[in-house]
Amino acid sequence: MLLQVSNISKNFGGVQATKDFSVTVDKGEIVGIIGPNGAGKTTIFNVISGVYTADEGSILLSGQNVTKLPQHEITKLGIGRTFQNIRLFKGLSIIENVMCAFDPQSKYSFIGSIIPTPKRKAEEKRGKELCEHYLEIVGLKDYINEAPENLAYGYQRRLEIARALMCNPKVLLLDEPAAGLNPTEVGELTELILKLSKDFGFATMLIEHRLELVMGISHKIVVQNFGKTIGVGTPKEVQNNPAVIEAYLGAEEEDNA
Ligand SMILES: Nc1ncnc2c1ncn2[C@@H]1O[C@H](COP(=O)(O)OP(=O)(O)OP(=O)(O)O)[C@@H](O)[C@H]1O
Known part of the structure; x- marks a missing residue:
């Protein structure tokens, strides 16, 4: 199993953001997490990606225990993420925004950090090519020198x-990759997520309020409410789960009140 999350809990000063959350995600699998606002969904991602350390429980990545590792080490081991609120660096071009995430494999010498030695130049070239490659995959190759805020x-x-x-x-x-997107953009994003999952074969976890997206592409859905899991299953199974229906209807009634 690629990712095995077992019984993780996280408390913030008395607020039980997540309690006893477990999930497994295998290669090529897409797992959706849904639930009303404040259900603890982002906290789950923050704990898996090392932004916070779980109070209890464990996270195994390809069998390796990463539960207590700091965020940068978890990223290095291969847990990548995006954020609910887009976090881009204004003042940097699109390719520079991607280059920030480049981790040179051959370390420069002290001299290399001051002057562009051949080793440093070769590593920078490799980084740039990698950025261009990924920008092409997501359909942004033609915009690499633009400012991200113009996109x-x-x-x-x-x-x-x-x-x-x-x-x-x-x-x-x-x-929440589809937050703020129009229906055409949601359709294009859905295609992209499916393509990436198929081509790269990574395990994908997706928090999403846009049910048409998450129900359409997830193999499995976990439903959270008040920090607890109230349903797990295929999209069809969770849609017919009475506890899930009640949680969603309850949230809608509150919104309408
Ligand atoms: N860093 C933090 N400090 C204090 N409380 C936090 C922190 N992060 C999350 N919480 C609390 O934990 C609970 C769950 O929050 P979380 O953001 O995980 O929910 P969510 O399901 O992602 O919500 P939404 O759908 O609105 O993004 C909330 O009550 C929130 O206020």
């Missing part, structure tokens, strides 16, 4: 995905 929202999401690909992920965590 349509849907393209900014693609840029974030290209950046996440730079860690050569075994697991890709997408936090």
